[in-house]
Amino acid sequence: MDNNSEYLHPEFETLSVSEIRDLQLKRLKDTVKHCMNSEFYRKRFQEAGITPDDIKTLDDLKKIPFTTKQDLRDTYPFGMASIPLKDCVRLHSSSGTTGNPTVILHSQKDLDEWANAVARCLWMVGLRPEDVFQNSSGYGMFTGGLGFQYGAERLGMLTVPAAAGNSLRQIKFITDFGTTAIHAIPSYVTRLKEVMDQQGVDPQRDTKLKTLVIGAEPHSEEQRKRIEKMMGVKAYNSFGMSEMCGPGVAFECKEQNGLHIWEDYYIVEIVDPETLEPVPEGEIGEMVLTTLNREAMPLLRYRTRDLTRILGHDCPCGRHHVRLDRMKGRSDDMIVLRGVNIFPIQIEKILMQFKELSTNYLITLTTDGDNDNMTVEVELEELFTDDYSRLEKLTKDITRALKDEILLTPRVKLVAKGTLPVSEGKAVRVVDKRKVYE
Amino acid sequence: MTINQLSIFIENKSGALIKVLDLLSKEGVQIIASTIADTSEFGIYRVICNKPTKAYNILKNNNINVQLTDVLAVEIEDEPGKAAHVIDLFTQAGVNVAYMYSFLFKGKGVLILKVNPLEKAKEIIMLEKISFVTTEDLK
Known part of the structure; x- marks a missing residue:
C-alpha cells in the first residue's frame, strides 16, 4: 500500500x-x-x-x-x-x-x-x-x-x-x-x-x-x-x-x-x-x-x-x-426506509390477521424534519366496541405486530370504513411523499 | 332499564360528522342526546335517538362504522344531588362507570351510563327502586 x-x-x-x-x-x-x-x-x-x-x-x-x-x-x-x-x-x-x-x-x-x-x-x-x-x-x-x-x-x-x-x-x-x-x-x-x-x-x-x-x-x-x-x-x-x-x-x-x-x-x-x-x-x-x-x-x-x-x-x-x-x-414495490427493505405485502399480511380491519389500507411515506416515517392507515371493518381504550389497544397491537415484521415502528392510524382511496383494479397502497429520489 | 345507544366511529376530519347527521335526518331519525370527546385522530360519536334500530341499519347500509351499545338510562329528578346519589350507590357496589352524560327529557333528568359490570348495576337499580327510561319512552 x-x-x-x-x-x-x-x-x-x-x-x-x-x-x-x-x-x-x-x-x-x-x-x-x-x-x-x-x-x-x-x-x-x-x-x-x-x-x-x-x-x-x-x-x-x-x-x-x-x-x-x-x-x-x-x-x-x-x-x-x-x-x-x-x-x-x-x-x-x-x-x-x-x-x-x-x-x-x-x-x-x-x-x-x-x-x-x-x-x-x-x-x-x-x-x-x-x-x-x-x-x-x-x-x-x-x-x-x-x-x-x-x-x-x-x-x-x-x-x-x-x-x-x-x-x-x-x-x-x-x-x-x-x-x-x-x-x-x-x-x-x-x-x-x-x-x-x-x-x-x-x-x-x-x-x-x-x-x-x-x-x-x-x-x-x-x-x-x-x-x-x-x-x-x-x-x-x-x-x-x-x-x-x-x-x-x-x-x-x-x-x-x-x-x-x-x-x-x-x-x-x-x-x-x-x-x-x-x-x-x-x-x-x-x-x-x-x-x-x-x-x-x-x-x-x-x-x-x-x-x-x-x-x-x-x-x-x-x-x-x-x-x-x-x-x-x-x-x-419494495420500500426502502431507514435502511430497511420492506415489501407492502409484508404489511398486508400482518393487517389481514386483524379481523377488526377491512382489507383496505394505505402506506404513506413522509419526510418529517430529518427523519423518514411510515404511516399505515387501516380501515376499521366493524366497530366492535365503543370503548376508546380498546381501539387504542388495537392500534398498539397492530403497531407491535408490524414492528415485529418490518423492524421499524410505523405510525398506525385507524380510519373509518370506506374512506381510503380504492382505485380501479390494482389499488394504490403506497404513497411516497419523501424527497429522496430527486 | 338499558337502551340502545348508537356508537359511531368518526374520524377527526372535516365532513365526517355531517355525513352521519345527514343520513339520519333524511330518514327522520331524531337525535335526543349526543356526545363526542375530543381526540386527536378519531372519536366515538355516541347518540341517543328515537329510532336506534332503524338508525343503525341506515348507517350500516351506508358503510359507516357503527355499533348498538347497551347503556343504562336512569331517570332522576332535576335537582342537586340526585346524580351523586346514583353514582354513590354504584361506587359502593364496585360498579365502574366508563362514561356518562346526561340530558333533560320531558322535564326529567336522564343519566346515560356505560357501566361495568352491567348486571350488578341493574340489580342496584331494582333494589334501590331507581327510575329508569326505556327506548319506548323516547319515541
Whole structure:
C-alpha cells in the first residue's frame, strides 16, 4: 500500500474502458463456466439452449436469461451454490418475510474480494490506515455491518464495530477513540447530530471526524448537503446490495459526481423494466448486474430492481469504471426506509390477521424534519366496541405486530370504513411523499 | 332499564360528522342526546335517538362504522344531588362507570351510563327502586 497513491488497486482502478472490457470478457467466460457447477444455472442454460461456449463476446451476455430474486427464493437455501457447501464459509440471509428468504453464500475468496472492494471504496474517499473507522451500522445479517468491518480492517484502519443505536455511547466512542470516519445510514447521522447538540458536542471542535460514509437508504443530494453542513465533513454515498455481497458495489469518489461501480467485479446493464431491452446510455432503467469474481454463488444478469442511469465513463479522479447516478427508485414495490427493505405485502399480511380491519389500507411515506416515517392507515371493518381504550389497544397491537415484521415502528392510524382511496383494479397502497429520489 | 345507544366511529376530519347527521335526518331519525370527546385522530360519536334500530341499519347500509351499545338510562329528578346519589350507590357496589352524560327529557333528568359490570348495576337499580327510561319512552 502506498499511502500517497490515490488508488488502493491502481492495477484495476486505472484501467481504460477497453482494458476493462477485455478483463470483463475474460472473467465473464470464467464465471459462466464456473456457473455450470450450479444446478440452477445448468438447468437455465439447458432451457435456453445455450452452453458456456456460446459466450464469445460481451454482447453474447444477452443470450443468458435474467436471474431474479424469485429464482433465489425458489432455490432456497443452497440451490444456487456453484461450489460444495463445505467450501462455503459464510451465508447472509434476508428475513424471508415475503416468501422464502434469499440466501447468499460466500467462500473465503469471496469474503476476501468483498473486503478488497470495500477497502478500495474507503481508500478512494481518502481513508488511510491511520484513520479510525466507526461502523455505526447494524450487524448480523445486515451486510453493512460485517461488510464494512472487514473492508475497513483490510484497509488497515482501527475499526470500531459500534453497531447501530445507543447514540450516547456512539458519541463517547467518537470522542474517546478519535474516530475520523463513520459509516451509518443518513437518518442515523442526523440523529447522532441531534444527540451531539444535546450533549454540547461540536463535531468540528470536539471530534476528529473528517469523513462520513452514508448509504443503504435512499437520500437526496439535498439531504447529503445538509448532513455535510451539519457535521462539517464530507459525506460519500455508498451503494450495495446483499445479493452482490453487500456494500462495496458502487461508491462515490471525491468528485461526488455519481457512484463508480467496480467493473472488474460486475458487468452493468441498464434495461427497460417492462421490455427488458437495454435503454440508450444515460437513460433511466433497471440495473442488471453480473458478478465477475464470485466463487460460491455467482449471479448472471441479476435484476436488481433498482432504477438508475449511467452518467459516464470518465472522471477527473482517473477512474473509468462507469459512474451511476444515485438510485432513482425501484421497479418493484419494495420500500426502502431507514435502511430497511420492506415489501407492502409484508404489511398486508400482518393487517389481514386483524379481523377488526377491512382489507383496505394505505402506506404513506413522509419526510418529517430529518427523519423518514411510515404511516399505515387501516380501515376499521366493524366497530366492535365503543370503548376508546380498546381501539387504542388495537392500534398498539397492530403497531407491535408490524414492528415485529418490518423492524421499524410505523405510525398506525385507524380510519373509518370506506374512506381510503380504492382505485380501479390494482389499488394504490403506497404513497411516497419523501424527497429522496430527486 | 338499558337502551340502545348508537356508537359511531368518526374520524377527526372535516365532513365526517355531517355525513352521519345527514343520513339520519333524511330518514327522520331524531337525535335526543349526543356526545363526542375530543381526540386527536378519531372519536366515538355516541347518540341517543328515537329510532336506534332503524338508525343503525341506515348507517350500516351506508358503510359507516357503527355499533348498538347497551347503556343504562336512569331517570332522576332535576335537582342537586340526585346524580351523586346514583353514582354513590354504584361506587359502593364496585360498579365502574366508563362514561356518562346526561340530558333533560320531558322535564326529567336522564343519566346515560356505560357501566361495568352491567348486571350488578341493574340489580342496584331494582333494589334501590331507581327510575329508569326505556327506548319506548323516547319515541
